[in-house]
Amino acid sequence: xxxxxxxxxxxxxxxxxxxxxxxxxxxxxxxxxxxxxxxxxxxxxxxxxxxxxxxxxxxxxxxxxxxxxxxxxxxxxxxxxxxxxxxxxxxxxxxxxxxxxxxxxxxxxxxxxxxxxxxxxxxxxxxxxxxxxxxxxxxxxxxxxxxxxxxxxxxxxxxxxxxxxxxxxxxxxxxxxxxxxxxxxxxxxxxxxxxxxxxxxxxxxxxxxxxxxxxxxxxxxxxxxxxxxxxxxxxxxxxxxxxxxxxxxxxxxxxxxxxxxxxxxxxxxxxxxxxxxxxxxxxxxxxxxxxxxxxxxxxxxxxxxxxxxxxxxxxxxxxxxxxxxxxxxxxxxxxxxxxxxxxxxxxxxxxxxxxxxxxxxxxxxxxxxxxxxxxxxxxxxxxxxxxxxxxxxxxxxxxxxxxxxxxxxx
Numbered sequence: 001x002x003x004x005x006x007x008x009x010x011x012x013x014x015x016x017x018x019x020x021x022x023x024x025x026x027x028x029x030x031x032x033x034x035x036x037x038x039x040x041x042x043x044x045x046x047x048x049x050x051x052x053x054x055x056x057x058x059x060x061x062x063x064x065x066x067x068x069x070x071x072x073x074x075x076x077x078x079x080x081x082x083x084x085x086x087x088x089x090x091x092x093x094x095x096x097x098x099x100x101x102x103x104x105x106x107x108x109x110x111x112x113x114x115x116x117x118x119x120x121x122x123x124x125x126x127x128x129x130x131x132x133x134x135x136x137x138x139x140x141x142x143x144x145x146x147x148x149x150x151x152x153x154x155x156x157x158x159x160x161x162x163x164x165x166x167x168x169x170x171x172x173x174x175x176x177x178x179x180x181x182x183x184x185x186x187x188x189x190x191x192x193x194x195x196x197x198x199x200x201x202x203x204x205x206x207x208x209x210x211x212x213x214x215x216x217x218x219x220x221x222x223x224x225x226x227x228x229x230x231x232x233x234x235x236x237x238x239x240x241x242x243x244x245x246x247x248x249x250x251x252x253x254x255x256x257x258x259x260x261x262x263x264x265x266x267x268x269x270x271x272x273x274x275x276x277x278x279x280x281x282x283x284x285x286x287x288x289x290x291x292x293x294x295x296x297x298x299x300x301x302x303x304x305x306x307x308x309x310x311x312x313x314x315x316x317x318x319x320x321x322x323x324x325x326x327x328x329x330x331x332x333x334x335x336x337x338x339x340x341x342x343x344x345x346x347x348x349x350x351x352x353x354x355x356x357x358x359x360x361x362x363x364x365x366x367x368x369x370x371x372x373x374x375x376x377x378x379x380x381x382x383x384x385x386x387x388x389x390x391x392x393x394x395x396x397x398x399x400x401x402x403x404x405x406x407x408x409x410x
Contacts (some may be wrong), residue, residue, distance in 0.1 A: 059378015
């Protein structure tokens with residue numbers, strides 16, 4: 001007889017594909033927009049109604065997508081508890097597909113304000129991660145949940161390897177004359193269109209009708225307020241927020257550092273972003289599952305966040321460019337361990353009917369940290385290009401120490 005949990009895992013495979021394609025597109029924004037705006041090689045800054053520091057503009061642009069997610073994720077997470085994972089996911093995918101056509105048009109016409117508007121709209125509709133986490137919680141056990149959450153990071157990190165490399169080539173007219181900055185977004189539009197059809201035809205609902213609960217629309221919109229009132233969960237929410245702030249601050253900061261310190265273009269930046277994601281793939285395939293067998297999610301979170309902070313600081317110490325091949329590897333390894341551990345630590349603290357709303361809140365905190373870290377990185381880098389890395393390191397180490405001293409057991 002087949003193991004029902006194995007069957008459940010097979011049912012989530014379309015979700016991992018959805019996450020992969022979604023992050024494939026999102027990875028392009030960091031890869032392409034960073035050199036595009038900092039070097040202004042595409043002339044997009046001329047479309048802005050005011051003059052502003054390039055680093056600050058970049059920080060604002062990169063913050064808009066997660067800002068939309070911040071408000072949209074808790075609502076869509078709660079709605080997936082009520083109506084099921086599949087219909088909410090399909091709505092999200094449809095809007096995202098249309099949005100990537102908007103991205104391509106905005107870059108083709110060199111219209112940065114339109115690009116910013118589309119980023120916000122797609123962020124509002126983006127429910128892929130919270131639905132994937134909720135579906136995995138539906139079918140996983142306490143023994144395999146951390147490992148299955150790690151597969152989400154594996155899908156995302158795989159996209160961050162392939163996306164920047166493919167995007168760097170598709171945006172390079174030296175490879176094919178008609179390639180430009182909008183070409184990668186046209187490719188993602190096509191992939192998302194195919195993914196939506198695949199999800200409709202092959203993804204099987206993981207939340208049965210009898211397990212669904214009524215969710216008032218006002219409850220869905222006010223669901224995020226529970227992060228301030230949910231007792232013991234409140235501490236975990238806050239610690240997770242700090243770790244997310246450090247991790248996404250690092251993602252925002254190091255491409256800026258590469259462009260400003262080494263004068264890199266889109267192809268070189270894409271190469272190092274992809275390299276930073278390689279250890280995430282390695283950790284997701286093996287290391288996370290190995291650690292979960294012997295250590296609690298709390299212990300994994302403590303040590304990985306502290307080591308991440310230390311390794312992030314090491315990126316800006318060596319001067320030779322070749323040293324980046326060493327220093328960028330270790331932060332990727334540690335953040336790959338920390339992200340699923342943070343999520344599973346929270347997931348273990350709630351019962352099944354709360355998974356969607358609690359994980360939706362957690363994702364909102366994650367993307368809220370992404371918003372603030374993006375803005376902070378731009379403003380701090382405008383003052384001193386190395387400053388964001390020092391802040392990232394301090395916050396990550398502080399969060400790990402806080403978890404070790406305040407929360408004694410999960």
